[in-house]
Amino acid sequence: MAQRKYVSIKEVAARAGVSFQTAGKVLNGGDVRVSAETAQRILTAAKDLGYRPNTIARSLVQRTTATIGLVASDATDIAIAQASVAAEQEARRHGHSVLVGHLAAGGADGADIVRTLIERRVDGIIAAAPEIEEDTRVAELLRQYVPAVSLQAVPGGGVPLVGSNHRETGRLATDHLIGLGHTAIGTVTGPFRRRVTRSRLHGYEDALRNANLETPEDLVAEGDWTPKGGASATRLLLERSPGITAIFVHSDMMAMGVLSALFQAGRCVPQDVAVVSCDDIPFAEYLTPPLTTVRVPLAETGRQAVHLLLRSIAGEQVPERPPLLPVELIVRASAAPPRKAAPPRKDNE
Amino acid sequence: MAQRKYVSIKEVAARAGVSFQTAGKVLNGGDVRVSAETAQRILTAAKDLGYRPNTIARSLVQRTTATIGLVASDATDIAIAQASVAAEQEARRHGHSVLVGHLAAGGADGADIVRTLIERRVDGIIAAAPEIEEDTRVAELLRQYVPAVSLQAVPGGGVPLVGSNHRETGRLATDHLIGLGHTAIGTVTGPFRRRVTRSRLHGYEDALRNANLETPEDLVAEGDWTPKGGASATRLLLERSPGITAIFVHSDMMAMGVLSALFQAGRCVPQDVAVVSCDDIPFAEYLTPPLTTVRVPLAETGRQAVHLLLRSIAGEQVPERPPLLPVELIVRASAAPPRKAAPPRKDNE
DNA sequence: TTGTAGGCGTTATCAC
DNA sequence: GTGATAACGCCTACAA
Numbered sequence: 001m002a003q004r005k006y007v008s009i010k011e012v013a014a015r016a017g018v019s020f021q022t023a024g025k026v027l028n029g030g031d032v033r034v035s036a037e038t039a040q041r042i043l044t045a046a047k048d049l050g051y052r053p054n055t056i057a058r059s060l061v062q063r064t065t066a067t068i069g070l071v072a073s074d075a076t077d078i079a080i081a082q083a084s085v086a087a088e089q090e091a092r093r094h095g096h097s098v099l100v101g102h103l104a105a106g107g108a109d110g111a112d113i114v115r116t117l118i119e120r121r122v123d124g125i126i127a128a129a130p131e132i133e134e135d136t137r138v139a140e141l142l143r144q145y146v147p148a149v150s151l152q153a154v155p156g157g158g159v160p161l162v163g164s165n166h167r168e169t170g171r172l173a174t175d176h177l178i179g180l181g182h183t184a185i186g187t188v189t190g191p192f193r194r195r196v197t198r199s200r201l202h203g204y205e206d207a208l209r210n211a212n213l214e215t216p217e218d219l220v221a222e223g224d225w226t227p228k229g230g231a232s233a234t235r236l237l238l239e240r241s242p243g244i245t246a247i248f249v250h251s252d253m254m255a256m257g258v259l260s261a262l263f264q265a266g267r268c269v270p271q272d273v274a275v276v277s278c279d280d281i282p283f284a285e286y287l288t289p290p291l292t293t294v295r296v297p298l299a300e301t302g303r304q305a306v307h308l309l310l311r312s313i314a315g316e317q318v319p320e321r322p323p324l325l326p327v328e329l330i331v332r333a334s335a336a337p338p339r340k341a342a343p344p345r346k347d348n349e
Numbered sequence: 350m351a352q353r354k355y356v357s358i359k360e361v362a363a364r365a366g367v368s369f370q371t372a373g374k375v376l377n378g379g380d381v382r383v384s385a386e387t388a389q390r391i392l393t394a395a396k397d398l399g400y401r402p403n404t405i406a407r408s409l410v411q412r413t414t415a416t417i418g419l420v421a422s423d424a425t426d427i428a429i430a431q432a433s434v435a436a437e438q439e440a441r442r443h444g445h446s447v448l449v450g451h452l453a454a455g456g457a458d459g460a461d462i463v464r465t466l467i468e469r470r471v472d473g474i475i476a477a478a479p480e481i482e483e484d485t486r487v488a489e490l491l492r493q494y495v496p497a498v499s500l501q502a503v504p505g506g507g508v509p510l511v512g513s514n515h516r517e518t519g520r521l522a523t524d525h526l527i528g529l530g531h532t533a534i535g536t537v538t539g540p541f542r543r544r545v546t547r548s549r550l551h552g553y554e555d556a557l558r559n560a561n562l563e564t565p566e567d568l569v570a571e572g573d574w575t576p577k578g579g580a581s582a583t584r585l586l587l588e589r590s591p592g593i594t595a596i597f598v599h600s601d602m603m604a605m606g607v608l609s610a611l612f613q614a615g616r617c618v619p620q621d622v623a624v625v626s627c628d629d630i631p632f633a634e635y636l637t638p639p640l641t642t643v644r645v646p647l648a649e650t651g652r653q654a655v656h657l658l659l660r661s662i663a664g665e666q667v668p669e670r671p672p673l674l675p676v677e678l679i680v681r682a683s684a685a686p687p688r689k690a691a692p693p694r695k696d697n698e
Numbered sequence: 699t700t701g702t703a704g705g706c707g708t709t710a711t712c713a714c
Numbered sequence: 715g716t717g718a719t720a721a722c723g724c725c726t727a728c729a730a
Contacts, residue, residue: 010707021717055470060405060723099448286608359723371699
């Protein structure tokens with residue numbers, strides 16, 4: 001806590017008996033045309049003094065901060081956390097630091113966060129927060145000032161979008177359920193306003209349609225990505241359609257709530273109700289029962305976002321719609337064929 | 350993507366027909382002694398041009414960045430994520446931005462991350478990564494350059510420590526189990542090297558000792574904070590001490606693995622084995638069964654870290670050991686009294 | 699009320 | 715090889 005004042009390049013130079021420009025060359029600039037001996041003198045002087053380069057000053061003259069901004073969800077949602085941690089690590093591997101801003105509940109402060117990032121002159125911004133999907137002010141800022149990459153739709157476009165095929169995800173999950181022999185398949189969705197939700201819902205409908213199954217509205221219940229929301233959506237579903245034998249859930253986090261609500265309603269998973277979800281968060285396999293889910297490459301998405309952004313920062317032209325990352329069904333224990341002759345139990349309701 | 354060049358205060362001034370210093374006054378400096386009319390002219394000029402103050406330049410002269418650095422764990426661990434998100438939000442509420450660095454697996458890069466933060470001249474650093482508990486290089490940097498606050502022990506001290514009473518946590522959990530009538534109580538711990546682990550273990554032993562119960566080494570199995578580690582520790586425990594009727598787990602994340610392993614071994618929770626854990630992560634109540642756990646105020650810890658750090662940055666003297674945050678037992682369904690006459694089942698093993 | 703001078707720590711350019 | 719000179723965008727005096 002001795003709050004030692006930072007020593008500048010000049011003090012190092014003085015101690016080494018050279019001009020500060022020379023010191024600068026050996027301490028930072030790559031093209032060192034300095035005699036080995038003076039270089040050494042400068043280096044030891046720097047070490048003695050505990051010199052730390054001042055990136056702020058460097059940024060000022062070079063007009064680049066080697067920093068990227070990350071706007072993320074509240075990150076109670078593990079899926080987002082996965083992506084953002086991976087993004088940060090990847091950025092650092094490429095010599096960049098990351099300035100984060102987590103949206104408050106509701107996400108109304110998205111524009112404030114982005115503005116701050118811009119004022120700090122980040123070289124680029126990654127948006128990883130479904131909440132700002134409809135925020136036109138954020139979109140505006142993202143387009144106008146720095147290169148940006150988004151993990152969700154940006155109103156008005158103009159910002160490259162990375163992610164996976166959500167419709168395919170919904171289809172894959174539902175197909176699996178259909179393949180097992182289910183016909184009464186409900187779904188617990190994300191918020192309807194979210195594009196991910198609608199895409200996954202489309203995938204779900206695609207699958208049902210292909211199998212000539214109906215999709216009555218009773219089979220769809222809206223959640224909010226939280227376990228709690230998943231649980232209440234499930235209760236609603238059971239109430240409206242007690243005959244349901246399978247549920248496609250739009251996220252693993254909600255699936256926890258679904259499992260919990262099912263358990264409390266006395267329905268066994270997978271015997272009474274089969275559950276398939278999306279994401280494959282790290283502990284999906286440790287739920288009871290282990291979750292059958294469609295793996296979404298979250299970490300990889302974060303990394304790809306960084307790569308695209310770095311290319312964009314470097315002045316390269318990057319596609320606004322790079323190829324979607326592949327998803328994959330991970331079969332575990334939460335989905336099984338429906339009970340043959342046994343009609344759904346009516347008790348516990 | 351039009352990469353508009355940033356406009357500087359000079360261009361704004363030119364457009365408003367004043368000197369750039371005057372423009373500076375109204376755009377930033379608080380003490381505006383400028384006529385309302387010119388001020389207005391400057392403001393509109395700024396808006397027209399899309400002026401964004403350059404924090405970098407400001408930082409250079411003011412020698413403060415209004416940025417704090419956060420060194421965090423890989424954050425697959427939700428507990429850490431909770432604290433760090435809360436910290437970031439709180440920092441922002443106080444006008445500070447947050448530069449994060451997530452340790453890679455193993456945490457060997459702690460010093461690199463801190464060095465980067467220092468070179469970026471963060472005003473202070475929060476360390477939230479158990480992995481660096483023994484890293485003396487990190488400790489050195491933390492002491493030497495900027496105010497810092499840590500959520501875990503720092504070798505050599507000199508850095509204020511925030512957190513909760515881990516020993517009390519262990520005691521509370523174990524006492525609950527004892528109160529329910531259990532006598533064969535095992536524990537799945539964090540890594541032994543970690544101080545948290547040892548403290549919680551001490552709490553566990555305190556409780557057992559007070560109840561005149563033995564603590565054979567067989568009852569202790571080491572985990573690694575992950576569900577997977579929790580699961581294997583549990584299997585080990587069941588193998589060594591099949592008669593166990595209760596388990597105290599050192600984290601909710603591991604508890605998921607414990608629950609899972611117990612389920613697979615055919616032991617019902619809580620009837621056959623009672624489980625009490627620590628943390629109370631957001632979805633603890635949605636596990637099957639809902640987890641009885643000792644709540645650790647993770648978010649609050651993050652916030653307190655920010656408060657302390659901000660005070661320290663302001664030059665205030667802060668205590669190296671501020672009061673520990675209180676923990677609280679949350680009773681849910683994963684712990685019940687042991688079966689009376691029924692000896693532990695031997696099948697499935 | 700407004701403008702001028704000087705400097706924050708660095709890098710870049712170009713003499714010496 | 716080395717060192718002047720200038721600039722990056724802003725702020726804090728202080729002078730007009």
